[in-house]
Amino acid sequence: MKNLISYPKLLKSIGDELYKKLPDFDIICGVPYGGLPIALYISVTYNKPLIFVRDKKKGYGMQKLIEGEYKKEDRCIIIDDVITTGGSIKEAHEILKDEVNIVDTAVIFNRQESDIDVKFLYCRNDVIRYRLKNIKSDKNSNLIFSADLEDPQKIIDILEKIGKYISVCKIHIDTLDLDNYENNFIEELIKLSVNHNFLIMEDRKFSDISYIVEKQYKKIKSWTDLVTVHSFVSPETLSKITGGLIIESMSNIDYSFGKNSLELAESKKDNVIGFITQKRIGTGFFVCMTPGVSLEEKKEGDQNYRNYKEVDTDFIIVGRAIYNSVDPEEIVKKFLN
Numbered sequence: 088m089k090n091l092i093s094y095p096k097l098l099k100s101i102g103d104e105l106y107k108k109l110p111d112f113d114i115i116c117g118v119p120y121g122g123l124p125i126a127l128y129i130s131v132t133y134n135k136p137l138i139f140v141r142d143k144k145k146g147y148g149m150q151k152l153i154e155g156e157y158k159k160e161d162r163c164i165i166i167d168d169v170i171t172t173g174g175s176i177k178e179a180h181e182i183l184k185d186e187v188n189i190v191d192t193a194v195i196f197n198r199q200e201s202d203i204d205v206k207f208l209y210c211r212n213d214v215i216r217y218r219l220k221n222i223k224s225d226k227n228s229n230l231i232f233s234a235d236l237e238d239p240q241k242i243i244d245i246l247e248k249i250g251k252y253i254s255v256c257k258i259h260i261d262t263l264d265l266d267n268y269e270n271n272f273i274e275e276l277i278k279l280s281v282n283h284n285f286l287i288m289e290d291r292k293f294s295d296i297s298y299i300v301e302k303q304y305k306k307i308k309s310w311t312d313l314v315t316v317h318s319f320v321s322p323e324t325l326s327k328i329t330g331g332l333i334i335e336s337m338s339n340i341d342y343s344f345g346k347n348s349l350e351l352a353e354s355k356k357d358n359v360i361g362f363i364t365q366k367r368i369g370t371g372f373f374v375c376m377t378p379g380v381s382l383e384e385k386k387e388g389d390q391n392y393r394n395y396k397e398v399d400t401d402f403i404i405v406g407r408a409i410y411n412s413v414d415p416e417e418i419v420k421k422f423l424n
């Protein structure tokens with residue numbers, strides 16, 4: 088993001104797009120350093136005086152913390168490039184709150200790790216959606232590998248062979264036998280996902296109130312791109328996650344939350360990527376992923392398998408048919424045909 092200053096045309100179009108999202112205001116405040124170029128561009132282009140705040144921690148101490156001229160009644164916008172935890176934006180608020188009338192805060196990129204309400208152009212969820220789309224088309228693969236083996240080493244060994252063919256690797260972290268594994272499984276999984284260019288999904292099927300899901304998600308967020316969530320959660324619960332996949336229907340029982348799931352997803356577009364579903368729903372903005380898929384139609388316990396050729400959604404999720412076979416690479420190639 089700091090390199091944006093090396094691309095003036097891009098900086099300009101980002102500045103214009105961000106400006107369109109802002110309410111009426113009188114002055115604009117950039118948070119150094121990341122927020123300054125974009126705030127200065129908006130200031131000069133739209134004739135809005137600029138101020139900026141100094142970093143308290145950097146020893147300016149009792150000196151002047153706000154540069155530029157302002158009046159108490161000025162409606163002020165705070166601008167930064169990125170919001171992660173929101174620390175520097177909170178500090179700017181602190182410095183400005185009794186000096187001007189803060190009307191909004193805007194950033195270019197929201198990492199979605201903070202509860203502060205900000206306007207933004209892009210967020211983590213957008214990046215996940217974009218990457219999924221690109222991986223699918225670059226690899227020409229609609230295959231999600233469901234790595235439900237208990238032995239982490241076996242998962243790593245299979246991924247080394249099939250990683251280049253798959254778009255996503257899905258796991259259930261709580262089913263893995265990690266205590267008896269000498270390496271750091273998550274580190275290895277991330278390395279493989281980078282080398283072979285696939286996303287990681289934790290099939291957590293969140294179902295609790297937002298207060299709890301926020302805590303649960305914190306434990307896995309650093310390594311998972313996608314995460315599943317039941318369709319009966321509240322919009323508030325959904326707002327705590329990114330890369331969400333709403334369980335619209337299950338392969339093993341006959342229920343469907345089509346309308347609910349769509350409404351829920353529409354209400355939280357910045358948190359949802361799509362659905363786990365047996366049939367295509369929505370208009371294509373959200374992806375549809377289907378589990379319960381094998382080379383042929385069959386029943387195993389309560390799992391209902393459909394023939395992969397019968398599935399018309401965006402992705403198929405396949406577990407046992409791949410990892411129980413003697414040659415996973417050969418089987419993967421069959422699914423991709």
Ligand code: S5P
Pocket residue numbers: 233235290315336337338339363378379380390404405406407408
């Ligand atoms: O409806 C569903 C939803 C999911 S996420 N049915 C499913 O089977 N799944 C998951 O897909 C299930 O938890 C498992 O991880 C995978 C299917 O694995 P397989 O071995 O039966 O292909």
